[in-house]
Amino acid sequence: MFPSYSYPKHVVWGLVASGLLGRPRSFRLDGQACVRRIQPPLRILGGENIPSGGPCLIIFNHYYRPGFNAWWMAFAIAATVPADIHFVMTSELTFPGKWYAPLGMAGSRWLLKRISHTYGFTPMPPMPPRPQDVKARATSVRATLAYAHSHPQAILALAPEGGDQPGGVLAWPPSGTGRFIALLTSAGVPITPVGVYEEAGGLCLNFGSAHRLAAPTGLSADEKDHYVAGMIMRDLAQQVPRRLRGEFDRAASTSGTLHPALVPTE
Numbered sequence: 194m195f196p197s198y199s200y201p202k203h204v205v206w207g208l209v210a211s212g213l214l215g216r217p218r219s220f221r222l223d224g225q226a227c228v229r230r231i232q233p234p235l236r237i238l239g240g241e242n243i244p245s246g247g248p249c250l251i252i253f254n255h256y257y258r259p260g261f262n263a264w265w266m267a268f269a270i271a272a273t274v275p276a277d278i279h280f281v282m283t284s285e286l287t288f289p290g291k292w293y294a295p296l297g298m299a300g301s302r303w304l305l306k307r308i309s310h311t312y313g314f315t316p317m318p319p320m321p322p323r324p325q326d327v328k329a330r331a332t333s334v335r336a337t338l339a340y341a342h343s344h345p346q347a348i349l350a351l352a353p354e355g356g357d358q359p360g361g362v363l364a365w366p367p368s369g370t371g372r373f374i375a376l377l378t379s380a381g382v383p384i385t386p387v388g389v390y391e392e393a394g395g396l397c398l399n400f401g402s403a404h405r406l407a408a409p410t411g412l413s414a415d416e417k418d419h420y421v422a423g424m425i426m427r428d429l430a431q432q433v434p435r436r437l438r439g440e441f442d443r444a445a446s447t448s449g450t451l452h453p454a455l456v457p458t459e
Contacts, residue, residue, distance in 0.1 A: 224271035239400035251350035371421030388432025
């Protein structure tokens with residue numbers, strides 16, 4: 194038994210009009226309108242950890258099951274946090290193994306480009322990385338860092354895994370994700386982990402406590418990338434049910450223990 198998800202007509206048609214006419218929209222207001230229609234209502238855990246403002250980086254798992262549309266994760270988070278969020282979103286859907294993949298990919302590029310413009314989000318090439326996306330990915334990384342620099346009180350959000358995972362089980366992020374997050378938080382910006390999952394017929398958000406990332410010195414670029422990626426995934430594992438933790442289960446099940454690379458905010 195899964196929740197019932199539906200979209201208000203005024204959001205659908207408003208988004209279509211805004212996308213065609215190039216007008217901006219509030220993702221938080223659209224998210225709130227959509228989330229109000231979820232039945233049973235969205236369940237929120239760790240409410241005391243919901244950030245009231247920035248600077249902050251929200252990381253969330255890329256929950257997946259057949260029939261669940263990924264934008265409900267972003268809708269739910271945006272509707273719950275009492276401030277606007279700048280999401281790093283995919284610029285293309287890939288439809289692996291489907292006969293209509295070429296057409297679907299082209300259509301999704303057109304659609305997602307307009308959605309990112311409408312909401313003011315930063316688009317990022319899809320995961321896993323493809324050789325032809327190297328330049329575009331570098332451009333997206335620079336754009337995100339520039340946004341964070343020019344908006345020092347911003348709340349940013351991204352899903353480190355970057356794509357659907359079998360059964361929604363946590364998986365290692367693609368190469369480079371750890372370094373990207375380390376750059377975003379290099380000025381001491383705290384990380385708030387959010388677990389997204391369906392349980393007992395409802396959609397759940399579990400907000401973990403905010404931490405500041407403090408990776409050891411002396412690591413090579415690849416070592417730092419792997420180290421930070423492991424830290425954030427172990428932190429996310431603490432916010433989801435054990436069935437979704439995958440190889441990060443052991444670290445997540447250590448009650449009351451924080452990894453030394455994660456320093457609690459005051």
